Amino acid sequence: MSSRTAVVTGASSGIGAATARRLAEAGYHVALAARRVDRLDALAKELTAAGRSASVHAVDVTDRAAVDAFAASLDALPPLHVLVDNAGGALGTDPVATADPAEWRAMYEVNVLGVLNVTQALLPALTASGDGTVVVISSTAGLATYEGGGGYVAAKHGAHVIAETLRLELNGTPVRVIEIAPGMVKTDEFSLTRFHGDTERAEAVYAGVAEPLTAEDVADTVTWAVTRPSHVNVDLLVLRPRAQASNSKVHRER
Ligand SMILES: NC(=O)c1ccc[n+]([C@@H]2O[C@H](COP(=O)([O-])OP(=O)(O)OC[C@H]3O[C@@H](n4cnc5c(N)ncnc54)[C@H](OP(=O)(O)O)[C@@H]3O)[C@@H](O)[C@H]2O)c1
Secondary structure, three states: OOOOEEEEEOOOOHHHHHHHHHHHHOOOEEEEEEOOHHHHHHHHHHHHHOOOEEEEEEOOOOOHHHHHHHHHHHHHOOOEEEEEEOOOOOOOOOOOOOOOHHHHHHHHHHHHHHHHHHHHHHHHHHHHOOOEEEEEEOOHHHOOOOOOOHHHHHHHHHHHHHHHHHHHHOOOOOEEEEEEEEOOEOOOOHHHHHOOOOHHHHHHOOOOOOOOEOHHHHHHHHHHHHOOOOOOOOOEEEEOOOOEOOOOOEOOOO
C-alpha cells in the first residue's frame, strides 16, 4: 500500500490520465478525479492490474459542494501530499469582438474557480501532511496572448495568478506551489472540445507540426518536479515542442 496520496483532477483523459499513471509508478496512491467515472474506472483497473494503487472520485471541480465532499472522502486514504490541479480546457477561438460570453464564463469556472475550489478544499490536508505540493497545470496561454485566444488566455492568466499568489501566501508553511505551463500538447480531446467536436478544425491545430508535445511529456515533467527534494521548488516550468517558439510562431512542415 502506498503511504502517500496524490490527487489528479481531470484524470479521465490526456495530461491528467498520463500524470496519474506516472505518479502511480512513482509510488503514490492516485486519487483520480473527473466527471466521467467510466473512464476513471478503466484507468483505475489498468493501474491496479499493474500493481499500482488508485481510487475513483466523481467530481465536477466547478461544484463546490461536490469538491468539499470529495475532500472529506480523502480521509480514508493515505495522507495527501500532492495535488495536481489539471482539470480545465478551452472553448472556441472567436475574437474578442464576437466571442460568446457564456464560453468565457465556462472557461473561467473550470480553469480558475475549479483550481480555487479544489486547492482551498485540500489545502488543510496538504498542510497537515507536513510536506505538501500543489501543481497547477496552467499553459503558455497563462503567460502571453494570441489572436482568438482571449477567453482561454484570460482564464489561464487567472490560474497563473493563483499559483503565484498562493506561493507567496504559503511561504513558511510546508507546502510548495509548482506551476507547469505547457505549449502545444496533442491530446485526444483538448482541441476537439475547443472546437465543439469538429474533428477537422481540431486536427488542423497540429497540421504539419513534426512533434507536438504529448500528454506523457507533460506527465514526465510534472513527476520530475514533484519528486525533487521537498526544499526544492520548481516555481514555473514552461515547456513547448521544439517546433513552437511562441504561442503564435509554430513551424509547420507542410
Ligand atoms: N492540450 C494542450 O495543448 C494544453 C496546453 C497547455 C495546457 N493545457 C491544460 O492542461 C489541462 C489538461 O488538458 P488536456 O490536453 O489533457 O485536455 P483534455 O484531454 O480535454 O482533459 C481535460 C480534463 O479536464 C477534465 N474536466 C473538464 N472539466 C471538468 C470539470 N468541470 N470537473 C472536473 N474535471 C473536468 C476532463 O474530464 P471530464 O470531462 O471527465 O470531467 C478531462 O479529464 C487543461 O487544464 C488544459 O487547459 C493543455
